[in-house]
Amino acid sequence: MMWGHGDGMTWWMWLSMGVGTLAFWVVVVLAVRDLLPGQKKVAYPPPRPEPLTLLQERLASGELSPEEYEQRRRLLVDGH
Structure with a gap:
């Protein structure tokens, strides 16, 4: 018995069932994607070392x- 609302589902019941189903499948897809061995995270290149x-x-x-080292070091540090 449906407490006097008849024996059909109302619009909000259909909406909540649809949202729940969608959320379930999103969780399943995300879990499977994380478990697959071929999926790698994005690897960023290491930062470049400082010029000095x-x-x-x-x-x-x-x-x-x-002499070359000192000349180039002065150029980097002092700018001339």
Whole structure:
């Protein structure tokens, strides 16, 4: 018995049933998507090192002479 409202469903009952069904399937799809092994998160490239760090690495590896290093360091730090 439906408390005197007849034996049919009202519009809000249909609406709540539809919203509930939609929410259920959204949760299922999101859960399956997260569980799949092929789905990877977006990997951002690592940040670039500071220019002085790169300059020091080049000096340490022998790519620059101490004079070239000092000249380029002054250019980076002082701007001239």
